[in-house]
Amino acid sequence: MTQQPVTTVHLTAQATSVITTELRTADHTTETGGILLGHHTHDTVTIHHAGAPGPDAVRTPTYFLRDLAHAQALADRAFTADGSVWVGEWHTHPTSRPVPSARDIATYRQLLDDPELGFHSVIAVILARSERRWVGAAWTARHDRITPVQLRLDDPVG
Numbered sequence: 535m536t537q538q539p540v541t542t543v544h545l546t547a548q549a550t551s552v553i554t555t556e557l558r559t560a561d562h563t564t565e566t567g568g569i570l571l572g573h574h575t576h577d578t579v580t581i582h583h584a585g586a587p588g589p590d591a592v593r594t595p596t597y598f599l600r601d602l603a604h605a606q607a608l609a610d611r612a613f614t615a616d617g618s619v620w621v622g623e624w625h626t627h628p629t630s631r632p633v634p635s636a637r638d639i640a641t642y643r644q645l646l647d648d649p650e651l652g653f654h655s656v657i658a659v660i661l662a663r664s665e666r667r668w669v670g671a672a673w674t675a676r677h678d679r680i681t682p683v684q685l686r687l688d689d690p691v692g
């Protein structure tokens with residue numbers, strides 16, 4: 535199966551809300567994040583659901599790794615709700631730029647290398663703290679390449 539390369543990542547209001555709530559309430563001495571679920575259509579990935587980190591996430595000042603059981607439960611609910619599938623992850627860089635670290639890239643490569651997960655590309659949304667605001671950037675990782683793509687955020691609900 536071939537799919538067009540991703541040029542745009544679009545977060546729906548529902549997904550944006552989860553992230554903005556986490557940014558507002560989390561302790562930013564460590565990174566936070568979660569998984570992203572949605573659909574890849576033409577050159578756009580639409581994110582319908584974003585996860586919170588979950589109780590067993592690994593959170594350090596320079597690294598984040600999702601809580602797998604928490605992620606799996608969200609993935610099951612999202613698939614039941616609207617057929618959304620796991621397309622990638624979001625996380626924060628409280629003290630650096632919204633650019634994937636070497637360790638982030640290694641994590642994405644592990645996902646790409648797992649045939650059971652069936653990823654063509656992994657979407658990464660990284661939020662960095664800049665002049666008292668959060669700035670976001672989206673990336674698409676495919677095997678040996680990580681490319682910046684456009685990030686579109688709908689206004690959060692509520």
Ligand SMILES: [Zn+2]
Pocket residue numbers: 596597598625626627633634635638660
């Ligand atoms: Zn990172």
